[in-house]
Amino acid sequence: MIELENVSKTxxxxxxxxxxxxxAGLTLSISRGEVFGIAGPNGAGKSTMxxxxxxxxxxxxxxxxxxxxxxxxxxxRSGVSYLTELVSIPPRxxxxxxxxxxxxxxxxxxPTARDRVRHAIDTLGLEEHCKxxxxxxxxxxxxxxxxxxxLLADSDLxxxxxxxxxxxxVWTQKxxxxxxxxxxxxxxxxxxxxxxxxxxxxxxxxxxxxxGRLQRIVTAGGAHxxxxxxxxxAHPAPRLAEFFADATVVEGRSNEFRVSGTLEQLNQRLAExxxxxxxxxxxxxxxxxxxxxxxxxxxxxES
Amino acid sequence: MxxxxxxxxxxxxxxxxxTQGLVLFAISLLIYVITVRISPRPPATIGPDxxxxxxxxxxxxxxxxxxxxxxxxxxxxxYYRSIFSRPVxxxxxxxxxxxxxxxxxxxxxPVYTLAFSLALGHIPMEWSLVGRLESFYLLLGGLVFxxxxxLRADWLLGLMVFMLQSMLNALHHSPQxxxxxxxxxxxxxxxxxxxxxxxxxxxxxxxxxHVLLYGAGLVLAALAVxxxxxxGAGGRA
Numbered sequence: 001m002i003e004l005e006n007v008s009k010t011x012x013x014x015x016x017x018x019x020x021x022x023x024a025g026l027t028l029s030i031s032r033g034e035v036f037g038i039a040g041p042n043g044a045g046k047s048t049m050x051x052x053x054x055x056x057x058x059x060x061x062x063x064x065x066x067x068x069x070x071x072x073x074x075x076x077r078s079g080v081s082y083l084t085e086l087v088s089i090p091p092r093x094x095x096x097x098x099x100x101x102x103x104x105x106x107x108x109x110x111p112t113a114r115d116r117v118r119h120a121i122d123t124l125g126l127e128e129h130c131k132x133x134x135x136x137x138x139x140x141x142x143x144x145x146x147x148x149x150x151l152l153a154d155s156d157l158x159x160x161x162x163x164x165x166x167x168x169x170v171w172t173q174k175x176x177x178x179x180x181x182x183x184x185x186x187x188x189x190x191x192x193x194x195x196x197x198x199x200x201x202x203x204x205x206x207x208x209x210x211x212g213r214l215q216r217i218v219t220a221g222g223a224h225x226x227x228x229x230x231x232x233x234a235h236p237a238p239r240l241a242e243f244f245a246d247a248t249v250v251e252g253r254s255n256e257f258r259v260s261g262t263l264e265q266l267n268q269r270l271a272e273x274x275x276x277x278x279x280x281x282x283x284x285x286x287x288x289x290x291x292x293x294x295x296x297x298x299x300x301x302e303s
Numbered sequence: 304m305x306x307x308x309x310x311x312x313x314x315x316x317x318x319x320x321x322t323q324g325l326v327l328f329a330i331s332l333l334i335y336v337i338t339v340r341i342s343p344r345p346p347a348t349i350g351p352d353x354x355x356x357x358x359x360x361x362x363x364x365x366x367x368x369x370x371x372x373x374x375x376x377x378x379x380x381x382y383y384r385s386i387f388s389r390p391v392x393x394x395x396x397x398x399x400x401x402x403x404x405x406x407x408x409x410x411x412x413p414v415y416t417l418a419f420s421l422a423l424g425h426i427p428m429e430w431s432l433v434g435r436l437e438s439f440y441l442l443l444g445g446l447v448f449x450x451x452x453x454l455r456a457d458w459l460l461g462l463m464v465f466m467l468q469s470m471l472n473a474l475h476h477s478p479q480x481x482x483x484x485x486x487x488x489x490x491x492x493x494x495x496x497x498x499x500x501x502x503x504x505x506x507x508x509x510x511x512x513h514v515l516l517y518g519a520g521l522v523l524a525a526l527a528v529x530x531x532x533x534x535g536a537g538g539r540a
Binding site for chain 1: 381536
């Protein structure tokens with residue numbers, strides 16, 4: 001569905017005599033039916049990559065293809081469901097009319113447009129804000145409107161750029177449900193986000209970009225192989241060192257410890273701890289697997 | 304799927320009427336209040352000549368209002384991102400918008416005539432004014448459209464070119480001043496606004512061809528820029 005072949009993009013400022021290399025030789029292939037995450041620090045090239053996929057920018061070198069077509073040709077023929085990083089909608093439009101406008105731009109016949117707009121309003125809980133002007137909306141409601149307008153058309157390519165930015169935890173969770181509902185074998189979903197936890201939950205694979213380069217692709221949700229974990233006990237337990245020689249107390253929390261090892265070692269020691277009558281409250285990886293990979297990828301590229 | 308945003312036409316028209324249409328209404332009202340209500344002696348000579356004068360005085364402002372920041376506004380505010388991720392062709396979208404502007408400019412003279420007919424009794428409509436204004440729109444509106452595809456200061460640049468051409472035209476036709484060949488070349492290069500003036504002789508023959516070809520060239524150039532230059536070009540993503 002998405003093919004990027006050795007794509008580079010350099011911004012040139014003639015007045016300031018400056019060149020910024022936003023993407024450098026990016027090669028990536030994303031299939032239909034896949035949810036693909038893009039992670040990266042600020043300025044990594046995520047938004048540039050998305051702009052190239054939508055035909056808003058042309059690569060300086062290399063080529064991007066969507067379903068075998070030039071991106072602009074594909075977008076003008078089929079349309080893309082797209083949530084921009086900063087939701088930009090004319091401030092005087094009211095919420096409901098904004099959705100009807102976008103539905104008409106998506107070339108939906110009137111009855112279909114009406115159904116889709118109602119569905120988007122219901123799904124995103126925007127009923128009470130329908131008559132408000134866009135400029136009167138809070139950051140969270142504006143973000144929900146941005147998601148709603150992206151859901152109007154039934155596109156085979158869905159692109160979300162920082163989708164949960166400004167959303168509260170309830171709507172962040174609902175957004176995850178929306179993505180789950182959007183999944184379909186013929187559809188590709190691309191999510192660019194700083195929120196690694198979100199990407200780990202939603203994406204099948206996550207590409208880590210840094211300084212315009214694809215550092216690595218991580219298969220999300222894969223098995224943990226060990227590392228540093230947090231162990232929370234019901235009460236302080238001085239005897240813990242008998243089982244975990246490397247256990248260190250988390251500062252200010254006498255019943256919380258950092259332990260490490262392979263999964264097999266950790267499981268064996270935990271069983272011993274429980275047999276010794278020590279009550280466990282929680283045991284979880286200190287960093288998610290994606291976070292570990294992200295830190296390693298970004299660290300590697302910067303060193 | 305169609306790439307021409309026909310379904311969006313009513314929304315475009317609504318936006319145009321609520322902004323530029325409202326300005327047209329406000330200008331008509333203001334002229335009416337000043338000349339008929341405030342003036343101690345309402346001009347008895349209000350007729351087609353007077354209407355033509357009013358159209359000439361306010362026509363260029365209205366054309367600039369109808370076309371300014373048409374493309375550049377969407378680019379700078381980032382509105383284009385949500386619009387053109389849909390199956391919509393940017394050249395056709397903005398051509399549709401430009402043509403609606405032409406439609407609004409076409410009703411300017413009839414609106415003025417109607418407004419003063421209602422207030423002062425029947426004034427015959429001079430239909431040639433509509434054609435005059437449209438040829439002026441083709442040149443000035445076409446120029447602003449073209450500039451808008453690449454720069455934000457589209458109306459300002461359009462106005463500057465219009466003023467420069469008017470000035471060079473006056474100098475070129477003055478028997479006391481001999482323009483250098485450079486300035487004659489510049490004059491010939493600029494849009495022939497003088498041919499579309501409301502007091503100029505009727506447009507026929509080569510003058511008409513010149514205006515039509517020049518105007519069509521400007522609009523086609525704007526469409527070509529929209530076709531070949533990505534909308535996000537010239538800034539960071």
